[in-house]
Amino acid sequence: METKDDGIETIDVAIVGGGIGGLAAALSLHAKGIGCTVFEAVEQVRPLGVGINLLPHSVRVLAGLGLQPRLAATAVETAELAFHNKHGQLIWSEPRGLAGGYAFPQFSIHRGELQMILFEAARERLPQGALRTAHALARFEDRGDHVLLHFTDRAGAPRPPVRARAVIGADGIHSVVRRTFFPAEGPARFSGRILWRATTRARPFLTGRSMIQAGHQDQKFVCYPIQREPDADGLKTINWIAELTVPAGTTPAREDWNKKVDKSVFREPFAGWRFDWLDIPALIDGAESIFEFPMVDRDPLPRWTHGRVTLLGDAAHPMYPIGSNGASQGILDAEAMAQAMVEAGFPARGADPTDAFARYEGARREATGKIVLSNRQNGPDQVMQMAEERAPQGFAHIHDIIPREELEAISARYKQLAGFSREHVNR
Ligand SMILES: Cc1cc2nc3c(=O)[nH]c(=O)nc-3n(C[C@H](O)[C@H](O)[C@H](O)COP(=O)(O)OP(=O)(O)OC[C@H]3O[C@@H](n4cnc5c(N)ncnc54)[C@H](O)[C@@H]3O)c2cc1C
Structure with missing residues (x-):
């Protein structure tokens, strides 16, 4: 200087x-x-x-x-990414980070x-x-x-x-x-979807280090733990995002990462999303603060x-x-x-x-x-939209509606595009 x-x-x-x-x-x-x-x-x-x-x-x-x-010392080493339909049925899951053969973890x-x-x-x-x-x-x-x-x-x-x-x-x-x-x-370009983001102290689910998504492009729920070790009561901080498409013509407020809202704004459409492996309404009800953010890009x-x-x-x-x-x-x-x-x-x-x-x-x-x-175009999440369009009532076997090769190709293409194919990262 x-x-x-x-x-x-x-x-x-x-x-x-x-x-x-x-x-x-x-x-x-x-x-x-x-x-x-x-x-x-x-x-x-x-x-x-x-x-x-x-x-x-x-x-x-x-x-x-x-x-x-x-x-x-603080982050969770994500072990798995799993996509589900709105009934909680598994569409696709893949190991992530070290579990996926990467030389570096996903956190x-x-x-x-x-x-x-x-x-x-x-x-x-x-x-x-x-x-x-x-x-x-x-x-x-x-x-x-x-x-x-x-x-x-x-x-x-x-x-x-x-x-x-x-x-x-x-x-x-x-x-x-x-x-x-x-x-x-x-202003930023509004997608027509709004995100509600929060954390809730809850029991770990699936592998305990899974990141899951459920639903489709107009109604989606994403969650994953962000606390490495559970508290004495066995609970961990679970991060979640509920996402809804809002009626055309809705003009969202300016994007503010810290805008707090009440769960009543979005809870109702998720009321029936109780899966045998995850209780989404309970996660929403247990949140401390909920932040609203319109999904935007430029x-x-x-x-x-x-x-x-x-x-x-x-x-x-x-x-x-x-x-x-x-x-x-x-x-x-x-x-x-x-x-x-x-x-x-x-x-x-x-x-x-x-x-x-x-x-x-x-x-x-x-x-x-x-x-x-x-x-x-929903990036890797497009598999959820495909499942919704092809089998809105659910499916007996996922590969009856989306062949395994198609699911694999979507995942591989996105990793390539975003620069995190395993070969590239480990090189
Ligand atoms: C308060 C906050 C909370 C967020 N929470 C989440 C979250 O929970 N989940 C999520 O996925 N993403 C969140 N994000 C966005 C996420 O951090 C970014 O998308 C991503 O990390 C890219 O980082 P960035 O540094 O480009 O932008 P940001 O992380 O947004 O950082 C931009 C920084 O620039 C500062 N700044 C802005 N204007 C000026 C100016 N005129 N002069 C000087 N400094 C300025 C801001 O204060 C901020 O610190 C949040 C961002 C912010 C600011």
């Missing part, structure tokens, strides 16, 4: 947003000796959110940053715990002053050889501007950086990089939470960014960020755009 005659502080790389993607980027850059400063809008980083899944390719990246032991974890693990690691590793909270980016100007960033605190009062040689916009679904380059884009962008500024994570490619890719793809972006910067000559002083960002974008933009589009 340095300060020029005009009194404005100059830094190397500014990362806007200290969420999962921004913090993973900071740790990845730091591991390559590249100086960076994270600017996070909130005053205090708190463990917000509910459950999230980390696929083995993103765990590989975090393991490379030395974080696997911390993750393993089910509380998003807040994941963010705190990344935040604490960044606090330990980055130099003092490189992690700044209460810095909300308000606007920026590209001045050719640098970018001038203007921040405010939580009350909206201006903070001193900062000059950066390169800027990574990791400021999430409502990205200011993205909006600056695409002002006509408007169209893939024609470009992420404008001069010395680029996008990462949800700012670049917000996608439906299907296939467990939201956090994982942000973490892969972080790895690709560090790699691209090294290839462009960083941390050497004369290294060109536009070269680094072109390499990064080349590695990531198309790949993530394909996942956004696949998730609009």
